[in-house]
Amino acid sequence: MPYVHIRVTEEGVTAEHKRQLIEGTTRLLEQVLNKPPASTFVVIEEVPTDNWGIAGETVTALRQREGR
Known part of the structure; x- marks a missing residue:
């Protein structure tokens, strides 16, 4: 049962970005490790x-120094 914890900074990560990360991570684990999607957990934490x-x-x- 794979568990993947993705941490990103709180800088405009949309629901669509998160959906793509969850979908892509799940697909990668299925392709590389033959892990079933139903037992793959992906957690996204915004810091x-x-x-x-x-x-x-x-x-x-x-970011302030970079002018963002």
Whole structure:
């Protein structure tokens, strides 16, 4: 029973994006590992950019510096 946990920052991930991630991940596990879709679990967690750090600073700070 595969369990896949996808973490992304909260930056415009739509319901359609999530649907595609769940569908694609499930299909990949079926193709590569022959795992049945009915027993494959995919969880998508959106993390606030203040709680995600890269190279010693938050994604919020990085995005502000980039002008986003």
